[in-house]
Amino acid sequence: MKQKILFPVLLLLCLFGSTAYAAPVQQEQTETITLTEENRYNPVYYQEPEEIYPAANAGMARGAQVTLEEYVVSALEEFQNTIDISAYQIPKEEAGNVFLQILNDHPSLFFVNGRIGWSSSGTTGMAVAYEVEYTDTIENIRVQKADFDRAINQALTWTDPAMTDLEKALAVHDYLVLNCEYDYERLNSNTVPDISHSAYGALIENIAVCDGYAKAYASILEKLGISSKIVASDSMNHAWNLVSVDENWYHVDATWDDPIQDCIGRAGHNYFMLSDTAISDANHEHYGWVKEYTADSSVYDNAFWSDITSAFCYQQGNWYYASYKAGSTALMKKPELLGTEEQEICTENVTWNNYGMSGMYLDLEPAKEEIYFNTRTDIRKINADGTIAAVYQPELPSGQLIFGFTVRGSRLCYALQESPNLAGK
DSSP, X not given: OHHXXXXXXXXXXXXXXXXXXXXXXXXXXXXXXXXXXXXXXXXXXXXXXXXXXXXXXXXXXXXXSOOHHHHHHHHHHTTOSXXXXXXXXXXXXXXXXXXXXXXHTOTTOTTEEEEEEEEEETTTOBEEEEEEEESSOHHHHHHHHHHHHHHHHHHHTTOOTTSOHHHHHHHHHHHHHHHOEEOHHHHHXXXXXXXXXXXXXXXXXXXXXXXXXXXHHHHHHHHTTOOEEEEEETTTTEEEEEEEETTEEEEEOTTTTSOSSOOTTOOOOTTEEEOHHHHTSTTTOOOOOOOSSOOOOOTTTTOGGGGOOSOOEEETTEEEEEEEETTEEEEEEESSTTSSOOEEEEEEOSOBTTBSSOOOOEEEEGGGTEEEEEOSSOEEEEOTXXXXXEEEOOOOOTTOEEEEEEEXXXXXXXXXXXXXXXXXX
């Protein structure tokens, strides 16, 4: 009898014993965020990524390990679909925000899809891994990255090593505004593609909405060694840049310096290098961003460029731009951007079809050291030696004048209009 009782008792002890010492099963939970027109301008997504190191109990020495930001960026550049982040001990509730902060801090990662997933431990509540999708095949993305790098380098041709950071920021601001069109029609029809929200869209497709402009500008400034941050306002449905110059932060909104309906050649400067106070006043109407950085310097709030609607072009140590004053438009030359010395080198003493504004715009061909500009009736260029020559005079229909032009490689593009309708296509 004892033997018959002993067997099932031993069996139960073995079963319960093995159960007691087995590792607990940790159920994983999954969550996702998909960027949409309703949520993509959440200011939280644009905050500075926190410097997070692996946890002490992860078995890795802190000094020898990279931050979460460095680790994720490296994994994305290697096109990893699953990124193990278990060592960083990120609460699952914060994982999505953290990923988007990293992504927005690195706009050159334009090839990462806007749908982000992550798994987390049901036991600890910590994120385990990111699940990432990419916008194209690896082979195609590599081609796109090479094109993107060339586009950045093309923007840099508008700068010169002799320029200050302020001057470089101005030059590439104007390059971006001249070469990118606001994606207005697709925005109105609610069909804006993801690419228009990217730096790639702004620099390669030459069409974007506000966050595309901001990411493109940040990408160019990074190559120039100029610190910048993208800021966003959910209540405005808008994004723009903060730029650091001479240890001060300033707001730059390239999108709002570009006409909503593209006017080729026109580059505004009313939103270039503004303080917090100026960008949020009744004339600039920005609000709702997270103020991680204070832009308290007002030194450029009333700078002379705020009224200039042509690009600033740099050649042979001089700055050129068009200025409208008291019924006449003049092509101006300045040896120093912030200096008081300036010279009129070409003047039209008539208004543009009796409209009180300038229709003179400029464009730069750095490889040839030539600046092009238009009068009401023809296109001219400033040669490297400073001489001016007419290059093209189109046939003008009755009542129409040149209002807008640009140079696209070997192509000269211009618009003929009866009125300076900036709201029209």
